[in-house]
Amino acid sequence: MAPTRGTDSGPVNQLRSNKPGNAVQIIGRSSSLYTRVPLVVAHELGVPYELAPVFDLTTADSAVYGNNPALKIPSLRRAGSVLFGAENVCRALEDLSESRRRIVWPEELRSDLSRNAQELVWHCMAAQVQLVFGTIIGKLDNIYFTKARAGFEGGLRWLDEHCKLALEALPAERDISLFEVTLLCLIEHLEFRGTLPVDPYPSLVAFARTYATRPAAQQTAYRFDPPPEPVATEAR
Ligand SMILES: N[C@@H](CCC(=O)N[C@@H](CS)C(=O)NCC(=O)O)C(=O)O
Known part of the structure; x- marks a missing residue:
């Protein structure tokens, strides 16, 4: 399914309902190895997300990385909280998912x-x-x-x-x-x-x-x- 433009910062995947406010935000890049891991998991589990792209990985401003002090992507922003790291994000996506698909951790x-x-x-x-x-x-x-x-x-x-x-x-x-x-x-x-x-x-x-x-x-x-x-x- 083709991504559509997000409200302010990037493509939204519309695997499930795409009511405003329903999608979590993944801070990362479509070209990033670690970002792709939770993106694949989100698609597998049918969790809607909005990608907030980080364009410049040379910047040392943590705000650009969703306030990850390690200056790394990806992070997951949802419900006023930010979660750092690919594996953490994948586990949170499973928590958010209504699907009963089985992931081996x-x-x-x-x-x-x-x-x-x-x-x-x-x-x-x-x-x-x-x-x-x-x-x-x-x-x-x-x-x-x-x-x-x-x-x-x-x-x-x-x-x-x-x-x-x-x-x-x-x-x-x-x-x-x-x-x-x-x-x-x-x-x-x-x-x-x-x-x-x-x-x-x-x-x-x-x-x-x-x-x-x-x-x-x-x-x-x-x-x-x-x-x-x-x-x-x-x-x-
Ligand atoms: N421990 C992090 C590592 C993430 C990571 O290395 N991400 C790369 C992008 S694929 C990155 O942020 N690179 C920028 C840099 O190394 O400064 C995780 O598991 O998500």
Whole structure:
């Protein structure tokens, strides 16, 4: 379903009723790896939300990040409160949801292999942000990023070798799992930003290609939010 313009700050997803005031606000970006995780979950659960885009990630003004003192996205604003971080936002969306869809959370992963897999997805997500912010935005290249890239590639190699088993180990009675959603968002972000080639990781690519066919994935495909229109000034 095509997003419509929000009241003041961005697109509104209209999965359920879209009465004014009904949608929560997700502060983030359509191009952001961590933001996409709760966006996918919101679509899967049918929770209406309004995206409040953060256009400039270089600013150090916490107000721009919904008053997150860590200067990070995403956050969730609802009922006068702000909640920081992708996983927190996903859990709050489940609380808000009227759907009975079953989400598998990380605490349900029982084996070392499953727990390692989730840990390495989180690690690779953080490494991706480090590389995008440091090397693409900051135009830096030094031992800090060389080591980050090596650990990132090591994590991806491990995930490529073990993702089949990690996916098989997920409880069969589920609609989604945070593991699958975070893995999809990670692999597609590599391709979107071009930080590392994905060809060396055929199992991860195969998973992402399949998971990307879900409507919730297609409705949240990465893109850069169009900057706000400049306010027209009257000629004197
Ligand atoms: N711990 C946070 C990490 C979020 C994060 O790193 N977000 C990235 C965008 S995908 C960000 O805010 N980058 C800006 C920066 O690192 O300064 C979470 O789980 O949501």
